[in-house]
Amino acid sequence: MLVRFPRPLQPGDLVGVTSPSSGVPDALRPRLEVALTTVRAHGFEVEVGECMDGRGHVSATVEQRAAELQRMLVDPRIRAVVPPWGGETAIDLLANLDWAEISQAQPTWVVGFSDTATLITPLTLLTGWATVHGNNLMDTPYAPPEGLLSWLDIVTLDLKSTCTQTSPRAWREGFVDYVEHPAVDHLELNQPGGWRRLDGDRDREVDVTGRLIGGCLETLSPLGGSRYLDPTWLADAPGDERGGGGLIVYVEAAEADAFQVCRSLHGLRLAGFFDRAAAVLVGRTSAPDADTLTQEEAVLDALGTLGVLILADVECGHVAPYLPLVNGAIARVQHSPEASTISQTLA
Structure with missing residues (x-):
């Protein structure tokens, strides 16, 4: 396809x-x-x-x-x-x-x-x-x-064409009340923080390419193993030399606690959703930790054995700001402690 x-x-x-x-x-x-x-x-x-x-x-x-x-x-x-x-x-x-x-x-x-x-x-x-x-x-x-x-x-x-986006290395804690402020058009980013590497040497620069696919963990995980969530063909979809023959898989939790996140990620892994992943991007979340398991630990428990790049606090979830990602596009992800960039090519 x-x-x-x-x-x-x-x-x-x-x-x-x-x-x-x-x-x-x-x-x-x-x-x-x-x-x-x-x-x-x-x-x-x-x-x-x-x-x-x-x-x-x-x-x-x-x-x-x-x-x-x-x-x-x-x-x-x-x-x-x-x-x-x-x-x-x-x-x-x-x-x-x-x-x-x-x-x-x-x-x-x-x-x-x-x-x-x-x-x-x-x-x-x-x-x-x-x-x-x-x-x-x-x-x-x-x-x-x-x-x-x-x-x-x-x-x-x-x-x-190719578009490039760079993490603003800041985010917004809390939501704006649209009932009280229906015309708000300025997004105040009131907390510092950029992408973080969860696997391997966290200070080493990384550069990885693959086709993008992913979404909200709570709503996608029930589809794991079904025909609606089989990305196998996408990893090998014809494109250009930047395709890389793999996937950049992104996931983000809306409100599930760390135990549920852990179970959902394990389930998707067992269903093969990450089989062709060259990297996993994890969206920043305001979802709670569990008593004995943090959100970060949940991700590593489920995906740490994949042996691929895992980046957390990416702006692709329920915490503003919003980083648009094109499912199917060829993405190049570059990350260092100083800067984080994603380029997407519509090819």
């Missing part, structure tokens, strides 16, 4: 907004409008779907959510699909999507993280479509900090 990159968005292109998992409560509608205005300000049109109800944990019935997402994915007028955010049970959509029809359609950019990873990671692995694990729609109004990009930048990149 080939990795298929959607064509870059151009001014006037249509962005579809639907909630495959959780919708938007009335109190957060002002923030939604600010986010939609941000997308329009970049020159894009917006179509908001019917599945947006935020009164429960899902925005509509599984049949309605699947039908609306399916329609947006195969509609040639819609060039990107961006949910407001994740949720809890997008897993129920997987068996209700027509994957054959999606595979035959022209690729569309699909963007998001958290429970949205339950959809975009299988979308890449089942159809070859490249997808963007990046800031959700509700976080889009934030101007990205120096060194990072927004998904709005990523989806306009030309095929075979």
Whole structure:
């Protein structure tokens, strides 16, 4: 199978907004409008779907959510699909999507993280479509900090182009209340801290290349061993000389404690998800340690025997800022105690 990159968005292109998992409560509608205005300000049109109800944990019935997402994915007028955010049970959509029809359609950019990873990671692995694990729609109004990009930048990149992002070596503790501050667009990074190497010589410079794949640990781990999470083909996908014949696998925990993280990582390892990993990137997390096991120890307990580079505190999770990663792209990861950089090539 080939990795298929959607064509870059151009001014006037249509962005579809639907909630495959959780919708938007009335109190957060002002923030939604600010986010939609941000997308329009970049020159894009917006179509908001019917599945947006935020009164429960899902925005509509599984049949309605699947039908609306399916329609947006195969509609040639819609060039990107961006949910407001994740949720809890997008897993129920997987068996209700027509994957054959999606595979035959022209690729569309699909963007998001958290429970949205339950959809975009299988979308890449089942159809070859490249997808963007990046800031959700509700976080889009934030101007990205120096060194990072927004998904709005990523989806306009030309095929075979390369983008480079550098860790700002700072992060934000806590969330902004969008009810109280619906128009906030400045992301204050109030804590210092960059990527950390967990394996081997932590002061040695490293440089590794492979194709990107990954997502939220809590929502992806139940798919381990299924057809929805088999990355075997991706490691050998034709590309260019930078492909490397391996994977850069990234994972991030939303709220699971260290014991659950340990079990989930062990499960994915046993299911073969890390078999072709050249490196593992672990997102910064605010999830708790356990009484006798830290989050770092959990990662090393499960993945330390892989014998590959493991970097922690990467900006690819539920702790801001947000580092967009393109599932399927060829990535070059460079890290030293002084700087951390990832370059992604859409090839």
